[in-house]
Amino acid sequence: EAGVAQSPRYKIIEKRQSVAFWCNPISGHATLYWYQQILGQGPKLLIQFQNNGVVDDSQLPKDRFSAERLKGVDSTLKIQPAKLEDSAVYLCASSSTSPYSGSKNIQYFGAGTRLSVL
């Protein structure tokens, strides 16, 4: 079974530029997550999708970050304009369970995109 695919693996940009990340979840997984992992910290949820609808985006800085999941499969996360503090690894994860279903939920993570903002 193929895992969660993310691209690019690395990206270096200057502040105020824009950048986009792509995620392809495990086939059949309805729930998709984007996390931000700053060096030395645990991942922090940015946004959670159930199919193509947003379940939780309370920690997404909406003035500069946007995400979409057209057709309920692939997803893109965009930052525009980037700031120095956006330097982090952006992780995509997917799971087969639905929120609020009460089922054991295991999230499967991609390798991430390491973003450096100069």
Place this chain on the structure above:
Amino acid sequence: ELKVEQNPLFLSMQEGKNYTIYCNYSTTSDRLYWYRQDPGKSLESLFVLLSNGAVKQEGRLMASLDTKARLSTLHITAAVHDLSATYFCAGSQGGSEKLVFGKGTKLTVNP
């Protein structure tokens, strides 16, 4: 709001020794997860603990959950170099499956 704290944040141990990583959380968590992350790699699920008193074991790792104390532990038995990695615990709340992670424990096992 759920907060998760791990300690220690850094752990250097010798092969063959035992040690425990602690994970405290601030409010009721639906379930408790342990993940492993190798440098430059994705997070790998190790354990999901669903209820008070739950204990799960895989090889040299054993995880337990005490919901009354809001504490989970990850016990390492007779450590080997291959266990060197960063270990994260995470809780979820409210049924939304949103995970709140601790800062991670970087484990280094020395020969």
